[in-house]
Amino acid sequence: MTDDPYGLYRVVTPEGSMPQAAWRVDNTPVCRGGEILIDVEMLNIDSASFTQIKSVADNDPARVAEEVKKIVDDRGKMHNPVTGSGGMLIGRVKEIGSRIEARGDVQVGDRVATLVSLSLTPLELRQIHHVDMHNAQLDVEAVAVLFESGIYAKMPEDLPDRIALAMFDVCGAPAQTARLVKPGNTVVLLGAGGKSGLTVLAQARKSAGDGKIVAIEYGDAGCERIRKLGFADVVLNLDATKSADVYQAVTDALGGELADVVINCVNVPGTEMSSILCAKDRGTVYFFSMATSFTAAALGAEGVGKDVDLMIGNGYCKDHADHALNLLRDTPALLEVFEQKFAAGAK
């Protein structure tokens, strides 16, 4: 197969599939015309994937490293076969194909983060130096391949790496929130104390103006982060998988009303119904969570006769990385919460 912008020529099995759908891709670290080779420093594993791996590995960092190594050996990419999700990486440009060179937007030596999922990025993983169990970040020696259609961002110089990387990982979320939430909207946010949840919360407040925002999070630490950020009108410490409880608590908090926009940023399965029940008629439910089940959402809404728009969180939208970094720069409280959250796991 000839060079194409999507990297089809790197697919090993099944033939004719796209790299993301492929079981295995060719991770040979040789640069083709439409490719960028990257010397990887750090992998940032998707939260749903990391949670699953940690549980299989009994929370042991050495065994987490083994599991990750095994997945990459099997598939030629860090594509968790159970959750179907990936993550992203940070590294330095090592080599540039001729067609990319002509584009003129990147140079050898640039420090970049890839903004396409690891689930489609060919990766030759040589060594894992350190596993940060708290932040799902691995310091590694590896080479990755970025295709012509693959998006990336240059690392900012005014923000710490770990924070920029964490932000890039979820940068689709605040950008999509900005499109979705209108002034005066009532917003319910599930998993509001996590990485994507906190950025979505900051953006939702910006977009909703004096609209009401209800933040749901399970556990004291997360709720504390939310309160510290200070953008939610109501913080509910609740298990988002318990849909009957969530529905009751949210209707109580909103005086019997429901939300114009519900945003799901939880990293565990089984929260579709809670999200749907919180939306008003003709409202929108936005699922960023990669643990979302398509059928649970579609049939769940039908089963309770809810006429709502159900959206799959697209990780990409135009200028999402810049949007996220600017949100961080413009929102000192968010930067502070992130600094604390990501300092904890630093070496």
Added chain:
Amino acid sequence: MTDDPYGLYRVVTPEGSMPQAAWRVDNTPVCRGGEILIDVEMLNIDSASFTQIKSVADNDPARVAEEVKKIVDDRGKMHNPVTGSGGMLIGRVKEIGSRIEARGDVQVGDRVATLVSLSLTPLELRQIHHVDMHNAQLDVEAVAVLFESGIYAKMPEDLPDRIALAMFDVCGAPAQTARLVKPGNTVVLLGAGGKSGLTVLAQARKSAGDGKIVAIEYGDAGCERIRKLGFADVVLNLDATKSADVYQAVTDALGGELADVVINCVNVPGTEMSSILCAKDRGTVYFFSMATSFTAAALGAEGVGKDVDLMIGNGYCKDHADHALNLLRDTPALLEVFEQKFAAGAK
């Protein structure tokens, strides 16, 4: 637990979940205040579910019946554990709870179809008389429970049962299409020759006016039905799982352009990427197919840097049953194709 509109009190395991998410529900055929009991005549199994069952049962009707019986025995509802999907039913109202009686919209003896999924409908299945392998319809003796929030439609008198039932099964699709497609839009429809595909095609033509419609379907029979219906500008006989082929053929057909709206009505997995590649920047991809993988769609769009809205096909929207029946009445060509399609499997 007290009576609630969602039937939470019928959930056996896991406790606290909604009936759709439940592994098992209580199918005892006793009528509570907010319930309707229905003497079931016919089950219409969801297409993705039936395809899976047929394959497990080696296309043998008797073994299909056994599989269905086994699922209902295990779960108290016809909820396929592999595909996660259900279907719907037709029957006569046998008993009405006091709260439903007060609502005054239904009477004992009414012939109705339930419009909520079988995946959350308690069902006591006594016997399976006939399996229609072609149309995924089973003639049965059974009793079903409809909850207070459960939607249903009275069977129309001017249309044959099998056609009305088939139409109700997919009635969310044309109603959502009517909301989505604007005059002049370019539309790409995958799986256009199936039940939902044909109704979506008829509606898309109504809504798009002189916009361009590309219909994709795998196999001659389906393509023939589409041509007969006469609403597509281009009919492509293509395997929708082959995303590279689909992308090529569609861009060729549209002279390099892409679609404002892509609608996926295919009944097999692995067609997310084809759908996404056919949409233009800021276009919308609507997934009706229950075989859609959430992560494949979300990560797929991100992986190729496509800024498109990805929507989960909500089976319910207001007045969807009436909308679908009226579409059928107003579109003689659609009624004709349906009559032929559903005559084939009649006893």
